[in-house]
Amino acid sequence: MTSDVATRTPGSRSDNVDGRRGRAALRGLLRWETALAGVLIATLIFGSSTSSTFLSSTNLFYIGLNMGEIAIMALPLTLIIITGEIDLSVASMLGLSGTVMGVLFSHGWPVWLAMAAALVVGALGGTLNGVLVAKLGLPSIAVTIGTLTLFRGIAEILLAPRTITGFPPSLTKIGVAPVPGTQVAYSAAIFLILAVIAGIVLHAAPLGRALVAIGLQREAAQFAGIRVNRIKFWLFVLSGVMCAFAGILFTLKNASVSYDAGTGLELNVVAIVLFGGVSIFGGRGTVVGVVLSVAIVGCLTQALTQRNVQPEVQNIILGVLLLISVVIPNGGEAIRRIRDRARRRA
Amino acid sequence: MSTAVITPTPTARPRRLESLLRARELGIALAIIVVFGLTTLNNHAFAHASSIQQLLTGAALIALLGVGETMVIVTRNVDLSVGSVVGLSAYIVGDLFKHHHQMPVVAGFAVAIGLGAAIGAINGLVTTVARVPSLVVTLAMLYIVRGIDGVIVNGTTIDPGSIPQAFITFGYRSLLGIPWLAIIVAVVVAAAGYAMRSFRWGRDLYAIGSNPDAAALAGIPSGRRVFTAFLVSGALAGLAGALFLAIHAQVDVTGGIGYELSVIAAVVVGGVAIFGGSGTVLGAALGALLLNTINQALVATKISSFWNEAIAGALLLAAIAFDRWLSLRVARNLRSAEGAHRDL
Numbered sequence: 301m302t303s304d305v306a307t308r309t310p311g312s313r314s315d316n317v318d319g320r321r322g323r324a325a326l327r328g329l330l331r332w333e334t335a336l337a338g339v340l341i342a343t344l345i346f347g348s349s350t351s352s353t354f355l356s357s358t359n360l361f362y363i364g365l366n367m368g369e370i371a372i373m374a375l376p377l378t379l380i381i382i383t384g385e386i387d388l389s390v391a392s393m394l395g396l397s398g399t400v401m402g403v404l405f406s407h408g409w410p411v412w413l414a415m416a417a418a419l420v421v422g423a424l425g426g427t428l429n430g431v432l433v434a435k436l437g438l439p440s441i442a443v444t445i446g447t448l449t450l451f452r453g454i455a456e457i458l459l460a461p462r463t464i465t466g467f468p469p470s471l472t473k474i475g476v477a478p479v480p481g482t483q484v485a486y487s488a489a490i491f492l493i494l495a496v497i498a499g500i501v502l503h504a505a506p507l508g509r510a511l512v513a514i515g516l517q518r519e520a521a522q523f524a525g526i527r528v529n530r531i532k533f534w535l536f537v538l539s540g541v542m543c544a545f546a547g548i549l550f551t552l553k554n555a556s557v558s559y560d561a562g563t564g565l566e567l568n569v570v571a572i573v574l575f576g577g578v579s580i581f582g583g584r585g586t587v588v589g590v591v592l593s594v595a596i597v598g599c600l601t602q603a604l605t606q607r608n609v610q611p612e613v614q615n616i617i618l619g620v621l622l623l624i625s626v627v628i629p630n631g632g633e634a635i636r637r638i639r640d641r642a643r644r645r646a
Numbered sequence: 647m648s649t650a651v652i653t654p655t656p657t658a659r660p661r662r663l664e665s666l667l668r669a670r671e672l673g674i675a676l677a678i679i680v681v682f683g684l685t686t687l688n689n690h691a692f693a694h695a696s697s698i699q700q701l702l703t704g705a706a707l708i709a710l711l712g713v714g715e716t717m718v719i720v721t722r723n724v725d726l727s728v729g730s731v732v733g734l735s736a737y738i739v740g741d742l743f744k745h746h747h748q749m750p751v752v753a754g755f756a757v758a759i760g761l762g763a764a765i766g767a768i769n770g771l772v773t774t775v776a777r778v779p780s781l782v783v784t785l786a787m788l789y790i791v792r793g794i795d796g797v798i799v800n801g802t803t804i805d806p807g808s809i810p811q812a813f814i815t816f817g818y819r820s821l822l823g824i825p826w827l828a829i830i831v832a833v834v835v836a837a838a839g840y841a842m843r844s845f846r847w848g849r850d851l852y853a854i855g856s857n858p859d860a861a862a863l864a865g866i867p868s869g870r871r872v873f874t875a876f877l878v879s880g881a882l883a884g885l886a887g888a889l890f891l892a893i894h895a896q897v898d899v900t901g902g903i904g905y906e907l908s909v910i911a912a913v914v915v916g917g918v919a920i921f922g923g924s925g926t927v928l929g930a931a932l933g934a935l936l937l938n939t940i941n942q943a944l945v946a947t948k949i950s951s952f953w954n955e956a957i958a959g960a961l962l963l964a965a966i967a968f969d970r971w972l973s974l975r976v977a978r979n980l981r982s983a984e985g986a987h988r989d990l
Contacts, residue, residue: 388907438966441724441781442920445907446962453956460952564904567726567785580779612796612899619789626778626786634776 332577332629336592343596347603357483359602365475365553367598368487369394369546369562371591373569374576375491375498376539378590381573382502383514383532384582385433385440389425390543391565392451397422397547399455402464402557411468419544425451426540430533448566455559465556475553487549491594494542499587507531515582571618572597575625596621670917670972674932678939685943692946695823702828703818703893705931705938707732710831710886711909712916712930713838714766714879719913720842721872722855722922723780727769728883728909730791732902735761735887737795740804740897743813751813758888759881765791766880770873780876788906799899806895816892827889831931834882838927847871855922911958912937915965919973937961 347354373390380387397418404414429447433440474486482489502508513521514528522528551557576593578585597618604614686693711728718725735758742749742757769787773780806814819826842848850871853861862868891897910920916933918925940961941954 432963432967436967436970438970439920442910442914442966443963445910445914446959446966448907448959449911449955449962450959453952453954453959456952456955457950567788571785571789574782574785580782610796610800612793612799614793615789615796616793619786619791619793622782622786622789623772626782627772627776630776630778638775 333586333589333592336577336589336596340592340596340599343599343603347599347606350603350607354603354606361478361483361485363598363602364478364485364488364491366601367594368485368491369550369553370565370569370572371491371594371598372487372494372546372549373539373543373565374572374590374594375494375587376535376542377569378573378576378578378585378587379498379502379511380440380532380535380539381578381580382511382582382585383535384518385532385535386444386570386580387429387440387536387539388444388566388570389429389447389451390539390569391562392448392455393422393425393540393543394547394550394562394565395559396425396451396455397544398551398557398561399459399559401548401551403458405467406464411471415548418548419541422540422542422544422547423537424540425544426537427533429540430536433536434529434533452559452563459557459559461558463556463558467552467555471552472555474549475555487546487553490549495587495591502587511535512583515579515584517583568618571622575622577625671926671929671932674916674929674936678932678936681936681939681943685946689946689948692943697942697946699820699823699825699828701935701939701942703825704942705935706825706827706831707886707890707893708905708908708912708938709931709934710834710882710889711879711905712913712934713834713927714875714882715909715913716916716918716925716927716930717838717842717851717875718780718872718879719910719918719920720851720855720922720925721868721875722858723773723872723875724784724910724920725766725769725876725879725883726781726784726906727765727787727791728879728886729902729905730788730795731762731765731880731883732887732890732905733897733899734765734791734795734798735884736891736897736901737799737804737899739888740809740891741798743810744804744808747808747810749810751810751816754813755885755888758884760884762884762887763877763881766877766883767873769880770876773876774869774873792903795901796899801899803898804891804896809891809895813892814895816889818893827893830889835927835931838878842927847874851875852923855919855924857923908937909934911962914969915962917965917969919969920966933965 344355353359373394377387377390400421401411401414401418404417405411409417425447429440429444432438432443432447478484479486479489484492502511510521510526510531513524513526514531518528547561550561554561572593573585573590574580575597576585576590578590600617601614604617605611682692691697711732715725715728738761739754739758743754765787769780769784772778772783816826821829842851850861850866853864853866854868854871858868887902890901894901912934913925913930914920914933915936916925916929916931918930937958940957941951944951944954944957
């Protein structure tokens with residue numbers, strides 16, 4: 301880390317960016333979330349024009365059901381990206397925890413114990429990521445590509461090519477029934493509660509300010525007395541546990557598990573977080589933005605599915621949204637730069 | 647970085663640094679030989695010519711993609727769109743052959759490379775002009791290209807019958823026992839390796855990755871160089887798509903899915919630093935070969951192939967940790983030799 305920081309800090313560009321960031325931070329953030337809210341409203345209008353039942357409670361249930369696990373994994377990832385790191389192993393951990401739960405259950409363990417074991421596996425996997433990134437100082441993108449492969453590989457060893465089914469119906473009902481008295485899917489309800497907690501931690505607690513500080517200037521945060529490495533370590537452990545939890549929900553929802561559950565979802569989770577306005581460089585991002593991003597992607601997918609649009613087109617739309625989300629905030633500056641250059645040449 | 651001369655005088659510091667890094671490629675080559683030897687002891691069929699050909703063919707695509715990915719990663723960027731480009735290029739070339747059966751084979755390759763280069767150019771332009779992180783740009787491009795692929799494919803499959811025989815033979819024909827695929831990849835690796843070692847723009851890529859600000863102050867046209875790296879990566883991904891079609895003789899919408907992470911894994915195992923500034927295309931290609939050798943060895947020794955992914959993951963982690971240890975050692979050596987003022 302040290303050499304990396306040393307090469308980055310003396311840049312006049314980053315100083316410049318920080319100064320501007322300080323002034324425009326609040327306004328800029330507000331604008332991005334406002335834009336997201338606008339997009340969400342447009343999506344809802346688009347959905348309602350597709351079918352009169354779009355805003356019905358059944359549809360709401362299905363949107364929640366589809367997005368729940370991805371959304372839950374997006375929350376710890378948001379915190380991690382804000383500190384300037386990344387965790388690409390989330391979907392593999394989802395698959396591994398479901399696999400562990402399924403294998404133990406098939407060996408006659410009580411389902412609650414199997415679920416607890418899955419959470420422990422999540423904590424262990426997160427600890428591995430945390431040790432490699434925070435203690436040894438290895439680049440998180442490379443480490444978590446490694447653990448992405450490793451976790452999926454362990455799941456493959458444990459379970460492939462079998463599929464485990466037969467979980468108790470009292471639990472698998474979360475895949476077909478909403479929380480009693482409401483029309484919200486269990487996973488979506490859990491996500492909303494967790495999002496409130498994450499929002500409070502990030503925006504109203506000292507820890508949240510510490511996360512932003514680490515993302516903006518790691519060294520300065522260190523000198524300000526923030527225990528950078530310890531915080532990063534626990535964030536990765538948290539991510540592991542949450543993804544394991546998402547894996548349990550995913551398994552119960554489908555009432556079955558195979559080792560390849562959720563393969564490739566990591567990029568969806570990353571895309572949702574970034575579309576929510578979280579900067580890949582760290583230091584910027586809000587939970588509100590990520591929640592809005594989840595809602596937009598969920599509603600848009602549902603609306604397009606109801607229009608019988610191929611799932612492939614939905615990929616294009618997600619990609620374009622992602623591209624727009626980074627290009628627009630930088631677009632003004634780029635145009636100014638090009639104009640400057642043209643003027644200098646003239 | 648991989649100079650062909652080793653002199654037995656370890657006094658000159660740059661040379662020692664060089665030989666350290668050089669050991670990386672040697673180390674991977676040794677690892678390949680060890681895995682190969684142990685497997686052959688267990689199963690003598692592993693050393694048969696056909697088995698070796700399979701090893702080379704299997705690693706060819708990832709090695710080819712690794713060349714472009716190395717150029718991009720060396721500049722402190724990343725290209726996640728390569729897997730999608732492989733899929734799209736393979737299908738479009740297949741579709742062209744299906745409708746124009748008389749189309750010359752060369753035209754198929756040209757279309758593939760052109761298509762990949764166009765996508766690479768978009769990646770490069772958005773990254774350098776709008777100055778947005780390439781991770782996000784190429785992640786978006788991964789989805790967009792995959793989506794376009796899905797719309798074009800529309801549930802169909804290109805089957806061997808619609809591809810000219812001359813094209814498919816590329817997948818298994820060999821010259822003096824060496825598969826054509828391996829020859830193509832070796833030529834690309836050699837050319838790219840030479841360019842990155844000896845050409846000015848090649849050295850510029852390393853300078854940009856080592857210290858972007860210093861590179862800009864030194865007058866290196868960073869934007870143009872990074873753009874070129876993305877262009878090459880895209881073009882090679884397009885070429886890999888055509889070769890994918892030649893190897894498998896068929897392609898559907900799943901072609902190339904997940905390649906991006908395999909490529910990055912091979913590149914990192916091959917000693918390319920994920921934060922830019924160091925690594926060689928030869929290392930990346932050897933990394934791809936090592937991962938594929940392990941893969942095939944698991945099959946040959948009848949250890950379940952289910953172990954493959956876990957071993958690849960563990961190997962990747964070991965490679966990253968090793969790189970870290972190496973760079974700490976090099977940094978310490980430099981510091982003790984030239985004083986602390988230099989580093990801070």
